[in-house]
Amino acid sequence: MLLHYHDPVKLKTKKVIYEDAYYARDSGTLEQLKELTIRRRSIEDFLHGSNQLTPAIAREMAGGISSPILQDLQKVERYIPLLQNLMFRVESLDNNAKVSQWTSDLRIRWTSVLTTSGPFGLTALKYYRVDNLRFELALILFLYGGLLRERALEVISTDLVEAATLFRKAAGVYQHMAHDVLPMLQGQQPSERIPECESAMATVMSLICLAEAQAVIVQKAEEKATSGSLLAKLHYGVVQFLEEANGLLQSHSTIFLDLSEKFKRFINTCMILHEGRSQIYIANEFKKQEKLGVAVGVLRYAANKFQGRTPGGEESWKSIFKQEADRLGDLLRKCEHQNDFIWREKPARVDELPILEGKKIVSPIDYQLPKLDRDLIFVF
Numbered sequence: 001m002l003l004h005y006h007d008p009v010k011l012k013t014k015k016v017i018y019e020d021a022y023y024a025r026d027s028g029t030l031e032q033l034k035e036l037t038i039r040r041r042s043i044e045d046f047l048h049g050s051n052q053l054t055p056a057i058a059r060e061m062a063g064g065i066s067s068p069i070l071q072d073l074q075k076v077e078r079y080i081p082l083l084q085n086l087m088f089r090v091e092s093l094d095n096n097a098k099v100s101q102w103t104s105d106l107r108i109r110w111t112s113v114l115t116t117s118g119p120f121g122l123t124a125l126k127y128y129r130v131d132n133l134r135f136e137l138a139l140i141l142f143l144y145g146g147l148l149r150e151r152a153l154e155v156i157s158t159d160l161v162e163a164a165t166l167f168r169k170a171a172g173v174y175q176h177m178a179h180d181v182l183p184m185l186q187g188q189q190p191s192e193r194i195p196e197c198e199s200a201m202a203t204v205m206s207l208i209c210l211a212e213a214q215a216v217i218v219q220k221a222e223e224k225a226t227s228g229s230l231l232a233k234l235h236y237g238v239v240q241f242l243e244e245a246n247g248l249l250q251s252h253s254t255i256f257l258d259l260s261e262k263f264k265r266f267i268n269t270c271m272i273l274h275e276g277r278s279q280i281y282i283a284n285e286f287k288k289q290e291k292l293g294v295a296v297g298v299l300r301y302a303a304n305k306f307q308g309r310t311p312g313g314e315e316s317w318k319s320i321f322k323q324e325a326d327r328l329g330d331l332l333r334k335c336e337h338q339n340d341f342i343w344r345e346k347p348a349r350v351d352e353l354p355i356l357e358g359k360k361i362v363s364p365i366d367y368q369l370p371k372l373d374r375d376l377i378f379v380f
Contacts, residue, residue: 002215003273003317004153005266007113008146008205009072011139011196012047012125014109016040018086021105023379032374036086039079043140046072069151076144081370083140087133089376099378104131110139114195115258128194135197138181142196145173145205149212160220164362167213171206171364178202193255200252204245206364211241211270213362228288232281236358238274242267269311273324276302278356280328283335292339297348299332 018037024030065071093099109127152166182199195201218234246267279302286295306325311317339345
Protein backbone atom coordinates (compact mmCIF):
# COMPACT_ATOMS: atom_id res chain seq x y z
CA MET A 1 0.00 0.00 0.00
CA LEU A 2 1.35 3.42 -0.97
CA LEU A 3 1.55 6.43 1.27
CA HIS A 4 -0.43 9.29 -0.25
CA TYR A 5 1.39 12.61 -0.45
CA HIS A 6 -1.03 15.14 -1.97
CA ASP A 7 0.78 18.45 -1.32
CA PRO A 8 2.16 19.01 -4.87
CA VAL A 9 -1.37 19.81 -6.08
CA LYS A 10 -2.01 22.32 -3.27
CA LEU A 11 -0.20 25.21 -4.92
CA LYS A 12 -1.96 28.57 -5.05
CA THR A 13 -1.52 31.45 -7.50
CA LYS A 14 -2.82 34.97 -8.05
CA LYS A 15 -4.78 36.13 -11.08
CA VAL A 16 -2.90 36.86 -14.31
CA ILE A 17 -4.39 38.77 -17.30
CA TYR A 18 -2.18 38.39 -20.36
CA GLU A 19 -3.98 40.77 -22.75
CA ASP A 20 -3.61 43.63 -20.23
CA ALA A 21 0.19 43.23 -20.16
CA TYR A 22 1.16 42.37 -23.74
CA TYR A 23 0.17 44.59 -26.66
CA ALA A 24 -0.92 42.61 -29.71
CA ARG A 25 -0.37 43.82 -33.26
CA ASP A 26 -3.03 41.60 -34.83
CA SER A 27 -6.36 40.09 -33.82
CA GLY A 28 -4.95 36.55 -33.82
CA THR A 29 -2.34 37.43 -31.20
CA LEU A 30 -4.94 39.23 -29.09
CA GLU A 31 -7.26 36.22 -29.23
CA GLN A 32 -4.44 33.92 -28.16
CA LEU A 33 -3.58 36.19 -25.24
CA LYS A 34 -7.22 36.21 -24.18
CA GLU A 35 -7.36 32.43 -24.49
CA LEU A 36 -4.26 32.19 -22.29
CA THR A 37 -6.04 34.23 -19.61
CA ILE A 38 -9.16 32.05 -19.84
CA ARG A 39 -7.13 28.82 -19.66
CA ARG A 40 -5.17 30.09 -16.68
CA ARG A 41 -8.32 31.31 -14.95
CA SER A 42 -9.68 27.75 -15.02
CA ILE A 43 -6.51 26.61 -13.24
CA GLU A 44 -6.73 29.46 -10.72
CA ASP A 45 -10.32 28.44 -9.97
CA PHE A 46 -9.64 24.79 -9.17
CA LEU A 47 -6.51 25.60 -7.15
CA HIS A 48 -8.52 27.99 -4.97
CA GLY A 49 -11.66 25.87 -4.94
CA SER A 50 -13.65 28.71 -6.41
CA ASN A 51 -15.19 26.77 -9.31
CA GLN A 52 -18.96 27.09 -8.93
CA LEU A 53 -19.88 24.65 -11.71
CA THR A 54 -22.15 21.74 -10.88
CA PRO A 55 -20.67 18.25 -11.48
CA ALA A 56 -22.98 17.79 -14.48
CA ILE A 57 -21.90 21.04 -16.16
CA ALA A 58 -18.23 20.38 -15.38
CA ARG A 59 -18.55 16.92 -16.93
CA GLU A 60 -20.21 18.34 -20.05
CA MET A 61 -17.51 21.05 -20.44
CA ALA A 62 -14.82 18.38 -20.10
CA GLY A 63 -16.29 16.30 -22.93
CA GLY A 64 -17.95 13.72 -20.68
CA ILE A 65 -15.04 13.26 -18.25
CA SER A 66 -16.48 12.71 -14.76
CA SER A 67 -13.27 12.48 -12.70
CA PRO A 68 -12.44 15.91 -11.18
CA ILE A 69 -8.73 15.06 -11.36
CA LEU A 70 -8.97 14.27 -15.07
CA GLN A 71 -10.91 17.49 -15.58
CA ASP A 72 -8.12 19.43 -13.87
CA LEU A 73 -5.48 17.61 -15.92
CA GLN A 74 -7.33 18.61 -19.07
CA LYS A 75 -7.32 22.27 -18.00
CA VAL A 76 -3.55 22.22 -17.44
CA GLU A 77 -2.93 20.37 -20.71
CA ARG A 78 -4.88 23.05 -22.61
CA TYR A 79 -2.89 25.85 -20.98
CA ILE A 80 0.66 24.49 -21.39
CA PRO A 81 1.02 24.76 -25.22
CA LEU A 82 -0.32 28.33 -25.23
CA LEU A 83 2.02 29.31 -22.41
CA GLN A 84 5.01 27.68 -24.11
CA ASN A 85 4.23 29.47 -27.36
CA LEU A 86 4.20 32.83 -25.57
CA MET A 87 7.35 31.99 -23.58
CA PHE A 88 9.33 31.01 -26.68
CA ARG A 89 8.23 34.19 -28.47
CA VAL A 90 9.09 36.44 -25.52
CA GLU A 91 12.46 34.72 -25.00
CA SER A 92 13.29 35.31 -28.67
CA LEU A 93 12.85 39.03 -27.91
CA ASP A 94 14.72 38.84 -24.63
CA ASN A 95 16.83 41.94 -25.22
CA ASN A 96 13.75 44.06 -25.69
CA ALA A 97 13.28 46.09 -22.49
CA LYS A 98 9.63 46.81 -23.29
CA VAL A 99 8.75 43.10 -23.54
CA SER A 100 10.57 42.43 -20.25
CA GLN A 101 8.52 45.17 -18.60
CA TRP A 102 5.31 43.66 -19.99
CA THR A 103 6.21 40.31 -18.40
CA SER A 104 6.90 42.06 -15.10
CA ASP A 105 3.50 43.75 -15.36
CA LEU A 106 1.82 40.32 -15.29
CA ARG A 107 2.76 40.11 -11.57
CA ILE A 108 3.02 36.31 -11.56
CA ARG A 109 2.67 35.07 -7.96
CA TRP A 110 2.74 31.51 -6.60
CA THR A 111 2.87 29.89 -3.19
CA SER A 112 5.18 27.00 -2.27
CA VAL A 113 4.05 23.65 -0.87
CA LEU A 114 7.56 22.40 -0.06
CA THR A 115 8.59 24.93 2.57
CA THR A 116 7.95 24.88 6.32
CA SER A 117 6.33 28.30 5.91
CA GLY A 118 4.07 26.99 3.16
CA PRO A 119 0.33 27.65 2.86
CA PHE A 120 -0.83 25.24 5.56
CA GLY A 121 -2.05 26.49 8.91
CA LEU A 122 -1.24 30.14 8.22
CA THR A 123 -3.70 33.00 8.41
CA ALA A 124 -2.30 34.51 5.22
CA LEU A 125 -0.76 32.75 2.26
CA LYS A 126 2.81 33.64 1.36
CA TYR A 127 3.13 34.41 -2.36
CA TYR A 128 6.49 34.43 -4.13
CA ARG A 129 7.18 36.87 -6.94
CA VAL A 130 8.19 34.97 -10.09
CA ASP A 131 7.93 37.52 -12.92
CA ASN A 132 9.26 35.20 -15.60
CA LEU A 133 7.27 33.04 -18.02
CA ARG A 134 9.73 30.17 -17.67
CA PHE A 135 9.12 30.14 -13.91
CA GLU A 136 5.40 30.14 -14.68
CA LEU A 137 5.90 27.11 -16.95
CA ALA A 138 8.01 25.34 -14.32
CA LEU A 139 5.33 25.75 -11.64
CA ILE A 140 2.58 24.67 -14.04
CA LEU A 141 4.61 21.56 -14.91
CA PHE A 142 5.18 20.90 -11.20
CA LEU A 143 1.41 21.04 -10.75
CA TYR A 144 0.88 18.85 -13.83
CA GLY A 145 3.19 16.16 -12.46
CA GLY A 146 1.32 16.33 -9.16
CA LEU A 147 -2.03 15.86 -10.91
CA LEU A 148 -0.69 12.83 -12.80
CA ARG A 149 0.33 11.36 -9.41
CA GLU A 150 -3.15 12.07 -8.05
CA ARG A 151 -4.74 10.31 -11.01
CA ALA A 152 -2.43 7.34 -10.44
CA LEU A 153 -3.56 7.15 -6.82
CA GLU A 154 -7.18 7.40 -8.00
CA VAL A 155 -6.94 4.35 -10.32
CA ILE A 156 -4.55 2.23 -8.27
CA SER A 157 -7.33 0.13 -6.74
CA THR A 158 -8.70 -0.86 -10.15
CA ASP A 159 -5.80 -0.73 -12.64
CA LEU A 160 -2.25 -1.20 -11.38
CA VAL A 161 -0.76 -1.07 -14.88
CA GLU A 162 -2.38 2.31 -15.61
CA ALA A 163 -1.30 3.63 -12.19
CA ALA A 164 2.33 2.66 -12.84
CA THR A 165 2.18 4.30 -16.28
CA LEU A 166 0.83 7.54 -14.80
CA PHE A 167 3.60 7.63 -12.18
CA ARG A 168 6.17 7.13 -14.97
CA LYS A 169 4.56 9.95 -16.98
CA ALA A 170 4.79 12.21 -13.92
CA ALA A 171 8.47 11.24 -13.57
CA GLY A 172 8.96 12.30 -17.21
CA VAL A 173 7.33 15.68 -16.59
CA TYR A 174 9.63 16.38 -13.63
CA GLN A 175 12.63 15.13 -15.61
CA HIS A 176 11.71 17.56 -18.41
CA MET A 177 11.59 20.35 -15.83
CA ALA A 178 15.02 19.40 -14.48
CA HIS A 179 16.74 19.03 -17.86
CA ASP A 180 14.97 21.37 -20.27
CA VAL A 181 13.13 24.12 -18.36
CA LEU A 182 14.94 25.11 -15.18
CA PRO A 183 18.62 25.06 -16.28
CA MET A 184 17.96 28.12 -18.47
CA LEU A 185 16.96 30.03 -15.32
CA GLN A 186 20.38 29.85 -13.69
CA GLY A 187 21.15 33.24 -12.20
CA GLN A 188 17.54 34.39 -12.58
CA GLN A 189 16.16 32.90 -9.37
CA PRO A 190 13.83 35.18 -7.37
CA SER A 191 15.28 36.83 -4.28
CA GLU A 192 13.38 34.24 -2.25
CA ARG A 193 14.13 30.88 -3.84
CA ILE A 194 11.28 28.43 -4.28
CA PRO A 195 12.08 24.69 -3.96
CA GLU A 196 9.63 23.86 -6.75
CA CYS A 197 11.77 25.91 -9.17
CA GLU A 198 15.06 24.14 -8.44
CA SER A 199 16.43 21.55 -10.90
CA ALA A 200 17.53 19.34 -8.01
CA MET A 201 13.99 19.31 -6.60
CA ALA A 202 12.52 18.44 -10.00
CA THR A 203 14.92 15.47 -10.11
CA VAL A 204 13.91 14.51 -6.56
CA MET A 205 10.25 14.53 -7.59
CA SER A 206 11.06 12.43 -10.67
CA LEU A 207 12.82 9.85 -8.46
CA ILE A 208 9.87 9.79 -6.05
CA CYS A 209 7.49 9.12 -8.96
CA LEU A 210 9.75 6.29 -10.17
CA ALA A 211 9.77 4.82 -6.67
CA GLU A 212 5.97 4.99 -6.64
CA ALA A 213 5.76 3.39 -10.09
CA GLN A 214 8.01 0.54 -8.96
CA ALA A 215 5.99 0.10 -5.76
CA VAL A 216 2.88 -0.38 -7.90
CA ILE A 217 4.68 -2.91 -10.10
CA VAL A 218 5.77 -4.81 -6.97
CA GLN A 219 2.12 -4.91 -5.91
CA LYS A 220 1.24 -6.41 -9.30
CA ALA A 221 4.05 -8.93 -8.94
CA GLU A 222 2.81 -9.89 -5.47
CA GLU A 223 -0.61 -10.64 -6.94
CA LYS A 224 1.06 -13.00 -9.41
CA ALA A 225 2.89 -14.79 -6.58
CA THR A 226 6.34 -13.87 -7.95
CA SER A 227 9.28 -15.46 -6.13
CA GLY A 228 10.13 -13.98 -2.74
CA SER A 229 13.75 -13.31 -3.67
CA LEU A 230 12.71 -11.16 -6.66
CA LEU A 231 10.05 -9.33 -4.65
CA ALA A 232 12.68 -8.53 -2.02
CA LYS A 233 14.93 -6.99 -4.70
CA LEU A 234 12.05 -5.03 -6.22
CA HIS A 235 11.03 -3.59 -2.85
CA TYR A 236 14.62 -2.61 -2.16
CA GLY A 237 14.74 -1.01 -5.63
CA VAL A 238 12.03 1.35 -4.36
CA VAL A 239 14.33 2.17 -1.43
CA GLN A 240 17.22 2.86 -3.81
CA PHE A 241 15.19 5.39 -5.79
CA LEU A 242 14.29 7.16 -2.54
CA GLU A 243 17.87 7.00 -1.22
CA GLU A 244 18.99 8.77 -4.38
CA ALA A 245 16.32 11.42 -3.83
CA ASN A 246 17.38 11.84 -0.20
CA GLY A 247 21.01 12.14 -1.24
CA LEU A 248 20.14 14.96 -3.63
CA LEU A 249 18.28 16.84 -0.91
CA GLN A 250 21.24 16.50 1.44
CA SER A 251 23.80 17.55 -1.19
CA HIS A 252 21.72 20.67 -1.92
CA SER A 253 20.89 21.42 1.71
CA THR A 254 22.09 25.01 1.41
CA ILE A 255 19.24 25.84 -0.98
CA PHE A 256 16.68 23.70 0.83
CA LEU A 257 17.08 25.23 4.29
CA ASP A 258 13.33 25.76 4.70
CA LEU A 259 12.25 22.40 3.27
CA SER A 260 8.98 20.97 4.58
CA GLU A 261 9.42 18.44 7.39
CA LYS A 262 6.35 16.60 6.11
CA PHE A 263 8.02 16.12 2.73
CA LYS A 264 11.17 14.72 4.37
CA ARG A 265 9.09 12.42 6.61
CA PHE A 266 7.24 11.12 3.56
CA ILE A 267 10.48 10.05 1.87
CA ASN A 268 12.00 8.54 5.02
CA THR A 269 8.82 6.69 5.97
CA CYS A 270 8.53 5.15 2.50
CA MET A 271 12.15 4.00 2.74
CA ILE A 272 11.51 2.27 6.08
CA LEU A 273 8.34 0.61 4.82
CA HIS A 274 9.84 -0.83 1.64
CA GLU A 275 13.07 -1.90 3.32
CA GLY A 276 10.92 -3.70 5.89
CA ARG A 277 8.89 -5.38 3.16
CA SER A 278 12.08 -6.44 1.42
CA GLN A 279 13.43 -8.00 4.62
CA ILE A 280 10.17 -9.86 5.26
CA TYR A 281 10.56 -11.60 1.91
CA ILE A 282 14.22 -12.34 2.63
CA ALA A 283 13.34 -13.79 6.04
CA ASN A 284 10.63 -15.98 4.53
CA GLU A 285 13.12 -17.33 2.00
CA PHE A 286 15.54 -18.29 4.80
CA LYS A 287 12.63 -19.76 6.74
CA LYS A 288 11.82 -22.03 3.78
CA GLN A 289 15.46 -23.11 3.75
CA GLU A 290 15.15 -23.91 7.49
CA LYS A 291 17.73 -21.25 8.38
CA LEU A 292 15.75 -19.77 11.24
CA GLY A 293 18.71 -18.09 12.87
CA VAL A 294 19.30 -15.91 9.83
CA ALA A 295 15.56 -15.26 9.42
CA VAL A 296 15.31 -14.08 13.05
CA GLY A 297 18.38 -11.85 12.67
CA VAL A 298 16.95 -10.23 9.52
CA LEU A 299 13.58 -9.58 11.15
CA ARG A 300 15.08 -8.20 14.36
CA TYR A 301 17.18 -5.75 12.36
CA ALA A 302 14.12 -4.71 10.35
CA ALA A 303 11.98 -4.35 13.47
CA ASN A 304 14.55 -1.98 15.00
CA LYS A 305 14.00 0.40 12.08
CA PHE A 306 10.33 0.69 13.11
CA GLN A 307 11.00 1.14 16.83
CA GLY A 308 10.08 4.57 18.17
CA ARG A 309 9.11 5.87 14.73
CA THR A 310 5.59 7.03 14.00
CA PRO A 311 5.10 9.23 10.94
CA GLY A 312 3.42 12.49 11.89
CA GLY A 313 0.83 14.36 9.89
CA GLU A 314 -1.37 12.03 7.88
CA GLU A 315 -3.50 9.52 9.81
CA SER A 316 -3.36 7.16 6.83
CA TRP A 317 0.45 7.12 7.08
CA LYS A 318 0.24 6.10 10.75
CA SER A 319 -2.23 3.33 9.90
CA ILE A 320 -0.05 1.90 7.12
CA PHE A 321 3.09 2.19 9.24
CA LYS A 322 1.44 0.38 12.17
CA GLN A 323 0.09 -2.31 9.84
CA GLU A 324 3.56 -3.00 8.46
CA ALA A 325 5.16 -2.93 11.91
CA ASP A 326 2.56 -5.41 13.20
CA ARG A 327 3.06 -7.67 10.20
CA LEU A 328 6.80 -7.70 10.73
CA GLY A 329 6.42 -8.24 14.49
CA ASP A 330 4.04 -11.19 14.01
CA LEU A 331 6.45 -12.92 11.64
CA LEU A 332 9.35 -12.26 14.01
CA ARG A 333 7.50 -13.84 16.94
CA LYS A 334 6.59 -16.90 14.88
CA CYS A 335 10.16 -17.37 13.69
CA GLU A 336 11.56 -16.88 17.21
CA HIS A 337 9.07 -19.40 18.61
CA GLN A 338 9.87 -21.96 15.91
CA ASN A 339 13.60 -21.42 16.34
CA ASP A 340 13.46 -21.70 20.16
CA PHE A 341 11.48 -24.93 20.18
CA ILE A 342 12.72 -26.74 17.07
CA TRP A 343 15.89 -25.44 15.42
CA ARG A 344 17.66 -23.72 18.33
CA GLU A 345 19.90 -21.72 16.00
CA LYS A 346 21.76 -18.68 17.21
CA PRO A 347 20.17 -15.55 15.65
CA ALA A 348 22.47 -13.93 13.10
CA ARG A 349 24.31 -10.79 14.18
CA VAL A 350 24.06 -7.60 12.16
CA ASP A 351 27.45 -8.20 10.52
CA GLU A 352 26.28 -11.68 9.49
CA LEU A 353 23.11 -10.56 7.75
CA PRO A 354 22.81 -10.80 3.96
CA ILE A 355 23.46 -7.56 2.09
CA LEU A 356 20.26 -6.14 0.67
CA GLU A 357 20.15 -6.10 -3.11
CA GLY A 358 17.88 -3.91 -5.19
CA LYS A 359 16.51 -4.15 -8.70
CA LYS A 360 15.18 -1.01 -10.37
CA ILE A 361 12.98 -1.82 -13.36
CA VAL A 362 11.14 1.43 -14.18
CA SER A 363 12.13 4.52 -16.12
CA PRO A 364 10.41 7.83 -16.91
CA ILE A 365 8.09 8.16 -19.88
CA ASP A 366 9.48 11.11 -21.82
CA TYR A 367 7.34 14.22 -21.76
CA GLN A 368 6.19 15.16 -25.24
CA LEU A 369 6.41 18.91 -25.81
CA PRO A 370 3.09 20.17 -27.24
CA LYS A 371 3.41 22.55 -30.16
CA LEU A 372 1.33 25.34 -31.70
CA ASP A 373 1.63 26.63 -35.26
CA ARG A 374 0.42 30.13 -34.48
CA ASP A 375 2.91 33.00 -34.11
CA LEU A 376 2.52 35.95 -31.77
CA ILE A 377 3.09 39.49 -32.99
CA PHE A 378 3.52 42.31 -30.46
CA VAL A 379 3.33 46.09 -30.72
CA PHE A 380 6.57 47.95 -29.90
